[in-house]
Amino acid sequence: MFLFTPCLFPYICAVAARIHLDLDLNFTRQYKNHSSPQYKDLSTRLEKILRKTYEKLPGFQRVNITGFSEGSVIAYYDVISTTEISSGDIVKSTFAVATNLANANFSIKNIRLEKKGIVKSPSSEVYEVGNTLTFSCSNKTGVIGNASWFKENTSVSMKGNWDIKSASFSDSGSYRCEINSGVMTFFESVKIVILERHITTKNLPNSLTHGSSGNISCCLSDEHDPTLTFHVTWHNSDDTIIKQGNVSKCTSLLVNNVDSDPKSIPENYKCTFFYRDFNVSDTIKVGFYVKVNMSITPERTIKESDTVILTCLLPTTIANPTITWMKDDEIITDGTLFSLFDDEDPPKLEIKDIKSTHEGNYSCIAKKEPMTYQGYHAVRGIITMPRIIKSTSSFTLHCNDESRELQCCVASSQNMNVTWRKGKYFNILFQDFTNKVLLQFLLHSFSCYSHKCENCDLSIKRSAIMVPWASLQYDCSTLMKISKVIFVFLFQTILRCILKLKLKTTALPTNPKNLHLALKVRQSVVYSATLQEMMRKPQQSTS
Numbered sequence: 001m002f003l004f005t006p007c008l009f010p011y012i013c014a015v016a017a018r019i020h021l022d023l024d025l026n027f028t029r030q031y032k033n034h035s036s037p038q039y040k041d042l043s044t045r046l047e048k049i050l051r052k053t054y055e056k057l058p059g060f061q062r063v064n065i066t067g068f069s070e071g072s073v074i075a076y077y078d079v080i081s082t083t084e085i086s087s088g089d090i091v092k093s094t095f096a097v098a099t100n101l102a103n104a105n106f107s108i109k110n111i112r113l114e115k116k117g118i119v120k121s122p123s124s125e126v127y128e129v130g131n132t133l134t135f136s137c138s139n140k141t142g143v144i145g146n147a148s149w150f151k152e153n154t155s156v157s158m159k160g161n162w163d164i165k166s167a168s169f170s171d172s173g174s175y176r177c178e179i180n181s182g183v184m185t186f187f188e189s190v191k192i193v194i195l196e197r198h199i200t201t202k203n204l205p206n207s208l209t210h211g212s213s214g215n216i217s218c219c220l221s222d223e224h225d226p227t228l229t230f231h232v233t234w235h236n237s238d239d240t241i242i243k244q245g246n247v248s249k250c251t252s253l254l255v256n257n258v259d260s261d262p263k264s265i266p267e268n269y270k271c272t273f274f275y276r277d278f279n280v281s282d283t284i285k286v287g288f289y290v291k292v293n294m295s296i297t298p299e300r301t302i303k304e305s306d307t308v309i310l311t312c313l314l315p316t317t318i319a320n321p322t323i324t325w326m327k328d329d330e331i332i333t334d335g336t337l338f339s340l341f342d343d344e345d346p347p348k349l350e351i352k353d354i355k356s357t358h359e360g361n362y363s364c365i366a367k368k369e370p371m372t373y374q375g376y377h378a379v380r381g382i383i384t385m386p387r388i389i390k391s392t393s394s395f396t397l398h399c400n401d402e403s404r405e406l407q408c409c410v411a412s413s414q415n416m417n418v419t420w421r422k423g424k425y426f427n428i429l430f431q432d433f434t435n436k437v438l439l440q441f442l443l444h445s446f447s448c449y450s451h452k453c454e455n456c457d458l459s460i461k462r463s464a465i466m467v468p469w470a471s472l473q474y475d476c477s478t479l480m481k482i483s484k485v486i487f488v489f490l491f492q493t494i495l496r497c498i499l500k501l502k503l504k505t506t507a508l509p510t511n512p513k514n515l516h517l518a519l520k521v522r523q524s525v526v527y528s529a530t531l532q533e534m535m536r537k538p539q540q541s542t543s
Helices: 037-054 087-103 477-504 512-523 528-536 538-542
Strands: 014-023 060-070 073-081 108-114 126-128 133-137 146-151 154-157 161-164 173-180 185-195 200-204 207-209 212-219 230-235 241-247 250-257 267-275 278-297 308-313 322-327 339-341 348-351 360-368 371-379 387-391 403-411 416-422 427-434 438-444 451-455
Touching (some): 014 087, 133 146, 133 173, 212 278, 230 250, 241 250, 278 360
Parallel strands (some): 126 185
Antiparallel strands (some): 060 073, 146 154, 173 185, 230 267, 267 278, 322 360, 339 348, 416 451
């Protein structure tokens, strides 16, 4: 809350003295409100007494009540004059203030009078982070008393001379030295600013292709006092000022590369912050390039273990350029992870057995004096193949079984297109799109087929991940084949037994043709037609 009455022409007003009165009053919030009745009443009463006290000073104009604050009630006022008033006259008049206020029923705790010269000003009011701050408050003006230091009304030292080692941003602020002479306290203030010689540069982008523009910026630390104002300048490579102004923290510059002829030589831009005798600078290097395209093979979605080739599509007129490949602003070297084919036309970068760690922004930079060409391509979305962690073990499915369930479990959090196949050529039996970890299919007894499950996500080959189909074969026709073999074997055994009994009671035929047939039957009955013929003619074999 401030009360201010300006001086009118032809008077030139100046503050002859700045004084604080500590009144023995109970402070209320109304004393902060200059429109409140309490503020107006106290201000009027004090101004009347103070004006009578200082009006005999040469050139005196008025007393300005500038406000009240807590601490009982501290009244701040300035003595305004048109001529320079000696400090001795101010001190004498201020001593009389206590008597005049006491006569008006005001109780004074303390009077503080600003007196120039008691503080030996620091060599500079601006210090760097980490430096030592030296404060000195002396009695060379003839004032006798004890000196102490305050920061924002908080006591920080009871000595006139003291230091702050290794200053930090938190040491910035207003410091006040007070010398108490008993009746009156003399004070003087000094503002200390702590700065850091460091600039956070933001080069967005740090390279500009032909036909584009972008902002580059310089910023001071967030810990700097936001109320400070810095003068800032921008210089180009020729050290010519191209922009300047006043800022509190950040400054930016628009850089263009839209000339008819594309720029190729990088240019340096310097930003400088000034605060009194303090300054800090930084340089930003901006490159200018002609943009070229890059292609990628394969063009489909990339999965792990694929071989990926990036091609830098330079103009055909460029011969034998110097090629640099980069990934996320880091230079790529030829080795186990990458293979460089810079001598080919066009140049290529090969990534074998690609993994998710290869994702990033890739660029090729081709230099052919005086021009520089650059292309970009992002490699993203590499698919990690799921791993089968469990599958159904081999088993036999009998034709009279009701059903059995096949399970295929994978370790994956991705949605998968799941396909179950059957038969020799693995025809599709069942498909589903799911994100379930457990992939299952119900196999009924009457199906009696061979099955396998596989992940057919996108263009992944069948062999990429599957349960080996040979371990899941269920063939009911095998049972029929075994039964047929057993039946034939039993039938032949019975026939052999019958023939043996028959031959024991009969003689062998003398006819060579019939003898040969009998030997055949005796060894093994194979041709049933011959056997039936022998049984129809038993007399021939005995004659």
